Amino acid sequence: MRGEDIKAFREGRSLNQPEFAGWLNKNLGRKYDKAKISRWENGTEKVPAPVISFILKEKIGIVTKHGPALICVAANRKGGVGKTAFTVNTASLLAKHFKVLLIDADPQANATIHLGINSIQREREEKTLYYALRASVEAHRAHGKAFDLSEYIVTTDGGLDVIPSGMRLGDAEAELQSQSSGDCALRECLDDGARQTYDFIFVDTPPHFGMLTRNALTAATTVVIPCQTEMLSVTGVEFLLENLDMIRRRANPGVNVIGILPTMFNARLTQDQASLDDIRRLFGVKMRIFDPIPRATVYAQAVAAGQAALAAVPDAPGYEVYQSVVDALIQERTRMPEVMTNVA
Ligand SMILES: Nc1ncnc2c1ncn2[C@@H]1O[C@H](COP(=O)(O)OP(=O)(O)O)[C@@H](O)[C@H]1O
Numbered sequence: 001m002r003g004e005d006i007k008a009f010r011e012g013r014s015l016n017q018p019e020f021a022g023w024l025n026k027n028l029g030r031k032y033d034k035a036k037i038s039r040w041e042n043g044t045e046k047v048p049a050p051v052i053s054f055i056l057k058e059k060i061g062i063v064t065k066h067g068p069a070l071i072c073v074a075a076n077r078k079g080g081v082g083k084t085a086f087t088v089n090t091a092s093l094l095a096k097h098f099k100v101l102l103i104d105a106d107p108q109a110n111a112t113i114h115l116g117i118n119s120i121q122r123e124r125e126e127k128t129l130y131y132a133l134r135a136s137v138e139a140h141r142a143h144g145k146a147f148d149l150s151e152y153i154v155t156t157d158g159g160l161d162v163i164p165s166g167m168r169l170g171d172a173e174a175e176l177q178s179q180s181s182g183d184c185a186l187r188e189c190l191d192d193g194a195r196q197t198y199d200f201i202f203v204d205t206p207p208h209f210g211m212l213t214r215n216a217l218t219a220a221t222t223v224v225i226p227c228q229t230e231m232l233s234v235t236g237v238e239f240l241l242e243n244l245d246m247i248r249r250r251a252n253p254g255v256n257v258i259g260i261l262p263t264m265f266n267a268r269l270t271q272d273q274a275s276l277d278d279i280r281r282l283f284g285v286k287m288r289i290f291d292p293i294p295r296a297t298v299y300a301q302a303v304a305a306g307q308a309a310l311a312a313v314p315d316a317p318g319y320e321v322y323q324s325v326v327d328a329l330i331q332e333r334t335r336m337p338e339v340m341t342n343v344a
């Protein structure tokens with residue numbers, strides 16, 4: 001968002017610069033003044049990410065109700081690249097302003113555990129994604145049988161709704177494989193309401209291209225590719241893009257890639273810098289490459305603390321980058337045809 005966009009937004013609300021500063025301060029708990037607003041508007045100072053995010057939300061919030069959801073999938077054919085960290089942190093940031101559902105589609109249940117949810121207990125109660133998918137498939141088979149996704153949802157303290165994972169989800173790989181439209185089980189499950197009631201749905205995926213990842217990509221509106229700044233993750237991106245072409249041809253022609261998010265970047269290491277250069281050179285013409293998320297202990301500490309790093313430490317290293325991804329997702333959602341039709 002540029003200075004002139006801020007100015008247009010302010011003038012559209014008939015606020016002068018001091019009034020606009022007061023309005024922002026009231027909503028964001030900051031101490032901006034007229035001089036600051038003026039510097040943003042004439043481009044001499046960068047508009048802070050929380051201000052951009054708040055204004056985008058206000059613009060959209062005025063004209064739309066909740067839903068339909070933009071379904072965002074984090075995928076890379078390599079494990080340990082920051083997919084779960086991306087999903088948990090981005091979903092948590094958006095949940096401050098929007099209705100957000102996070103679906104943990106990785107049998108390792110990392111996102112579930114990261115958010116402090118007891119995966120084993122939920123599995124015992126048969127309230128994990130595995131059971132939600134099974135019930136949804138059964139309901140579709142017995143046309144008209146009621147299926148209620150809300151039974152499977154846990155709401156975290158931060159207001160984020162989660163469908164947890166558990167080990168049993170590993171069995172879904174083989175079970176979905178044996179079904180004729182096994183690729184579409186998650187899409188059908190979300191079509192029964194969630195797609196219309198949430199603003200954003202995030203799906204965390206395992207690294208291999210099995211039925212769970214296919215299901216996520218088949219349901220997706222947009223894909224984010226977290227990519228550690230090291231060579232093997234870059235190869236994982238290439239494999240994923242091939243898989244995505246297949247998904248587009250067979251099941252989901254509209255799915256796009258919002259960008260690559262380089263992760264765990266250490267600016268002091270020449271090999272990290274070389275990998276970042278590779279990512280920009282190989283994929284930069286085709287898609288957006290976000291600034292890199294730095295390697296920082298707060299992300300690993302947050303897993304142990306059972307909450308998103310950015311919920312525990314709002315100004316953690318990488319916050320600005322996450323915020324830029326959040327803004328890109330908000331903008332992407334406004335382009336969805338169903339959201340456009342809600343605009344007055
Ligand atoms: N920016 C970061 N800096 C340091 N450690 C990170 C960062 N992002 C993620 N991690 C840690 O790296 C490991 C792998 O990240 P994770 O998000 O689980 O990857 P994936 O889901 O792709 O397997 C986890 O232990 C996580 O806590």
Ligand SMILES: [Mg+2]
Pocket residue numbers: 080083084085106110111204205
């Ligand atoms: Mg993961």
